[in-house]
Amino acid sequence: MATAIAPTNSPAVTPLVSAGETLFGTVTGAPLSDNVLKVTAGVTSLLDGMLPMLSAKVSFDLDGVLVGATEVLTGVNAIVVAAKDKAAPKIVPSTSSASSGGA
Structure with a gap:
C-alpha cells in the first residue's frame, strides 16, 4: 500500500x-x-x-526546492546590495603608533 503524502499548508511560492x-x-x-x-x-x-x-504529483520535495530557491534569491539580493554599497570600508586600519606587543 502506498503511503499518502500529507499536503502542506505553508505557502512557498509567495516568499519566492x-x-x-x-x-x-x-x-x-x-x-x-x-x-x-x-x-x-x-x-x-x-x-x-x-x-x-x-x-503530491512530483517525486521530490517541491516545497523544499521552493524554499531553497527563495534562499538563493535572497542571497543574490544581499550580494547585489553589498556590491552596490558605496559606503566606507567596514574594516578601518588602526592609526595607532603604539605597539601591541606581548601580554
Whole structure:
C-alpha cells in the first residue's frame, strides 16, 4: 500500500516571488508597478493553493526546492546590495603608533 503524502499548508511560492521582486528592485533601482504587483499576487495565491496537489504529483520535495530557491534569491539580493554599497570600508586600519606587543 502506498503511503499518502500529507499536503502542506505553508505557502512557498509567495516568499519566492517576493524574493524575486525584491531582487528585481535592487538590480533595477525601480519598483514594480501596481499592476505587476496585483498580477503576481493573484498568480502566487493560486499557485500556493495548488502547491499541495502539485507536491503530491512530483517525486521530490517541491516545497523544499521552493524554499531553497527563495534562499538563493535572497542571497543574490544581499550580494547585489553589498556590491552596490558605496559606503566606507567596514574594516578601518588602526592609526595607532603604539605597539601591541606581548601580554
